[in-house]
Amino acid sequence: MNLITPVILMNIILFIITVLLIFAESVLVPHKICKVVINKERVFTTESGASLLSFFTKNKIFIPSACGGKATCGHCKIKVLNGGGPILPTEEVFITQKEKSAGIRLACQVKIKQDIEVYLPEHLFEAKEYQAVVEEISSLTHDIKHFTLKLLEPKTINFKPGQYIQIKVPGTEEFRAYSIASSPRQNDRIELIIRLVHGGLCSTYMHNVLEVGDKVVFTGPFGEFFLREESDKEIICIAGGCGMSPIRSIILYLAELGMPRKVTYFFGARTKKDLFYVEEMTELEKKYPNFKFIPALSEPEPEDKWEGEVGLITQVVERYLDIYMNGRYEIYLSGRYEGAGVLESYLCGPPPMIDAAIKVLTKKGVHIENVYYDKF
Amino acid sequence: MNTHPLLIFIAAIFPHNIALTYILGMCPLIAISKNLKTAFGMGISVIFVVTLTAVINWFVYNLILLPTNSQIISYVIFIITIAASVQLVEMLLERFFPPLQVAFGIFLPLITVNCIVLAVSLFMVLREYDFIKTVCFASGSAIGWAITIVTVSAIKEKLLLIADIPKGLKGPAITMIILGILSLAFMGFGGMVKIR
Structure with missing residues (x-):
């Protein structure tokens, strides 16, 4: 079979069409x-x-x-x-x-x-493009890893605790958002907590391909979810799974300031093997009497020998808020108590958890404008 | 072989509906069928592009590829002509009919990668259609596809309003089921016209 003619023909047709399109573009598309x-x-x-x-x-x-x-x-x-x-x-x-x-x-x-x-x-004008290098990777649970990225260019980043960045997936034009898990005071590197999502474009890359020393490009910081520093209200933080990231940033930041506000942190996971950073948080709890960490398991396995709170994190929050209100019943009677309205709340986790948590909080009297959340 | 062109036209819309009997052009059917207005715009653009590219490809095939005995490159050439003509049409629309561009033009780049555009050109070669038959077949197939996407989106809009769809079936899953049932229904047209 003769293949030369078709190949030459194909190139001729391609050439003609390309010229035609370039010509059409210069005539038809207005350049102003x-x-x-x-x-x-x-x-x-x-x-x-x-x-x-x-x-x-x-x-x-x-x-x-x-x-x-x-x-x-x-x-x-x-x-x-x-x-x-x-x-x-x-x-x-x-x-x-x-x-x-x-x-x-x-x-x-x-x-x-x-x-x-x-x-x-x-x-948004504060958001920039950053070049960073992976400094450390460690496993937190069976499907969650912790990454430390050292900034190369620009060398420092300014962000508010709770905000997120977007990592560029190499070889594509796509980005994936991850909350920063470290304190903004550590401004030459950022930490991320990333769960391996089955079939996920970026998390698969981060978990399975990325190695220490690799370069990463990200943009940021973004997001309306961050610690309101002008307020002095008591804080309730509620997180599930990877929702730990922005909350950890908020808590580490407050800890560096000496924990000026009372913070209660509820962290929900399914079983003990899904829990992480429990030691770090318990240590902060010991150091700062103002800070309380309440981890809860929704489906503890018998071999977990779990002695802490059991139930969906929202149920645990509800129980806690009941006790909190009861303890102040007398003040409440005297008319000086404003109920849970004195609380400010930061939520991060999967959408059903956030929706349920907002319901519980508002039912107990937390004002909706004091509830900040980040669904992912 | 001597089917009347009008028969081919009707057959391509109903019994041989390209979406429901050949299961072609599924991606936009599943992805862009959320809203009736958008689906209608998509349908109209597909009718236009499929007919146009089939005509161009008929000339390219019969006047250039056949005489030079180069059928082997017809796949590549068809794709190139499709992409180029869509690009050209988009530029023409943007320049001379901006309202049309806003309503339909934005679907044009999406259509370039729609399987039915290439499929119609390939079927036309396979079935050795003459020019009139090609025009009938191409416009019929495209109208059939447009009817399908409009139907699916209308059903989906209705479902969203009244139905309590189980969690696991939301989104593409329920679309697949709708398409399956529609496909069964269109089998009922099977006895109407027979073409090759």
């Missing part, structure tokens, strides 16, 4: 210079055609995004004040009616075609 105004004060100029997300990335503004611009994750929500054009069908799946009227769009779907004005929360 557009202005992008961010928060009324930062003005950029750029050539039209690109999406807002790629424009941001090019200008070193890092906004949360996981899917690489395919409109499948819905993380890159931003507020477009004008010039964004009508909302696209690909966005409608992610944007609620309320957000729609507020001008929220997916940055990866908005193309810059004219002068455009957007609003970004100030803290």
Whole structure:
């Protein structure tokens, strides 16, 4: 069989089509210079055609995004004040009616075609791209590992305890978010706690491929979930599994300040083999009378010989809050007691746990505006 | 062999529905069928792109590949022409019909990788259709696919409103079940028209 003709033909056709497309693009796609105004004060100029997300990335503004611009994750929500054009069908799946009227769009779907004005929360400008090197990897449980990343460039990071970073998965345009587990006072390296998710893109890479000395690229810090330092309320922290990360950051930070506020930390796991950092937390408990750590197992195995709290973490919290209220019954009668309303709460864990915990807390009188949470 | 083109058109919509009897073009059927409006936009774009690319590929195959005896590269060439024509159409829409681009144009890049676009071009070669039959077959197949995605999304919207779907069946799983039942239902059209 003669193969030469088809191969030559294929190349000719390819060449013709490429030339045709390049020609069409130069004729059909308008090339004009557009202005992008961010928060009324930062003005950029750029050539039209690109999406807002790629424009941001090019200008070193890092906004949360996981899917690489395919409109499948819905993380890159931003507020477009004008010039964004009508909302696209690909966005409608992610944007609620309320957000729609507020001008929220997916940055990866908005193309810059004219002068455009957007609003970004100030803290996003603090997000940068970091190069880091893996300094240490250790196993915490059968499926959770602890990573220490030493920063190379920039050399330090400023974040609030509770915030997260996004790790770039090598070889893809995708990112995965992980909360920082270390105190912000240790600003030359960060620690992460990552659970191996079955079939997970990034966690599989982090667990099975990454070795000490490898380089990692991440962006951050992001997130509205962080310790409110202006408040002096008593704190209740509730975490499940990897929800330990941001809570540990908050507690280590408070410990470095000498534990100025009373903190009670409820940590839920299924069996004893899913528990971790119990020793570290118990030691903090001994050192600071203000801090109380209450681990609980939902399904303890007989061989665990578990003597601590048993039950779903929310049930344990409910029992504790009952005792807490009872102890103050007399103060309550005298009219000086505001109930659990004096509490501030930080929750991190799987969505069903968060939803159940919010229900319990509000039922016991914690004000919903004092409940901060991070679902993952 | 001498089937009337109109028969091919009808057969491609119902008894030989490309989604429900050949199980092609499943990814968008499962992923983009959450909302009726989006599904409709997708369906219209598929009808347009499939018909257009089948016509282009018919000319490419019969005028270039057959005379030079180069059928062996038809797969590659078909994919290239599909990708290029979709790109071109997107640019044309964006320049001259911006409202259309907003409504349908954004689906065009997604369609390039839809299996039915390539499948229709390959079937046309396999079944040795002439030009008229190709146009009928391509538009029929695409209309059949559009009907399927619109039906599935309408059913899913309804289900979301009234049904208490078990946890393990939410999302793609229930879509698969809907598709299975629809596929059984479309077997009922089987006796209507027979084409090869």
